[in-house]
Amino acid sequence: MQHSIRRLVLDVLKLRDPPLPEFASTLCSLPNIEGVKVSLVEIDQNTESVKVIMEGNNINLDTVQKMMKDHGAVIHSVDEVVVQKKDSSINL
Amino acid sequence: MESLSRVIDRIRLYIEVTHISDIARRYFVKNGMDGSMTVLGIILGSWAARVENPYIIVMAGLGACLAMGVSGLFGAYITEKAERKKIIKDLEESILSDLEGSLQQNASEFVPTLAALVDGLSPTLTAMISLVPFIISMVKIISIWDSYIVSIILTFGTLFALGLYLGRIARERMWLYGLQMVAAGVVIAFVVFVLGGMQTT
Numbered sequence: 636m637q638h639s640i641r642r643l644v645l646d647v648l649k650l651r652d653p654p655l656p657e658f659a660s661t662l663c664s665l666p667n668i669e670g671v672k673v674s675l676v677e678i679d680q681n682t683e684s685v686k687v688i689m690e691g692n693n694i695n696l697d698t699v700q701k702m703m704k705d706h707g708a709v710i711h712s713v714d715e716v717v718v719q720k721k722d723s724s725i726n727l
Numbered sequence: 728m729e730s731l732s733r734v735i736d737r738i739r740l741y742i743e744v745t746h747i748s749d750i751a752r753r754y755f756v757k758n759g760m761d762g763s764m765t766v767l768g769i770i771l772g773s774w775a776a777r778v779e780n781p782y783i784i785v786m787a788g789l790g791a792c793l794a795m796g797v798s799g800l801f802g803a804y805i806t807e808k809a810e811r812k813k814i815i816k817d818l819e820e821s822i823l824s825d826l827e828g829s830l831q832q833n834a835s836e837f838v839p840t841l842a843a844l845v846d847g848l849s850p851t852l853t854a855m856i857s858l859v860p861f862i863i864s865m866v867k868i869i870s871i872w873d874s875y876i877v878s879i880i881l882t883f884g885t886l887f888a889l890g891l892y893l894g895r896i897a898r899e900r901m902w903l904y905g906l907q908m909v910a911a912g913v914v915i916a917f918v919v920f921v922l923g924g925m926q927t928t
Contacts, residue, residue, distance in 0.1 A: 650818055650831060652744040681821035707831045709824045 639693035644715035647685050649708035667691045741834035754846045762850030765791050766857040767882045774875050775923025781864040788858040795850040803846030804839045811835035857882040886912050
């Protein structure tokens, strides 16, 4: 593949369990992910709205989506995507 | 070995996600107390009736253990399964998505089994502690009358230990909780002795 997703910003609705540290660690354990930042936006009785920022090399959105579903979370929207050519060195 | 630690990690995650540890703790103490109290009733009743054959007490105690164990296993499993199904449906409504194959769904399928084991085994365990002296008496190591005394001490000790555990959870004076549990046993003893006394007069 010529292009790869380097950065994703997602609006996610997740259940309150697992808590944020476990949720973030699980996402970070996915292949090609170098770092994950999860910020709490809104909290409800059973759910949390969170902003997930993922950085890595050649991030697979389908894998991310599946992992989230397995942990009781759904992607509401993809708010930002950074795609770069494999050999690109520019910093967007 | 690695797969075993992975299984343990998964069970730990299931426990964390479902918050079952609080419920299991309640099941353990409540049913553990049931086990001790039931066998205490059998032992004191047998003493009042001057039962001299330890086999009768052991079999009556084991029968009660089995009944409590099976009742606990099935009762807790079905109750917890129904509760978990409700929780999953509520969560699915909250997230507007199905949770089929998710961590929460898998945890909810595992948790009734854990609750059933705790609920079924705790009365059996505490009841067996009280029956040990009579099992020893069956092989003529100690007399039946010594078995009664040792067993009553062990039963009150078990009740006190359960109370201490509750006191530790509440982070209050542990011995006070222990004494409250023992007091419940004393009530049984009092009633049985009154009934026993009425029968002999």
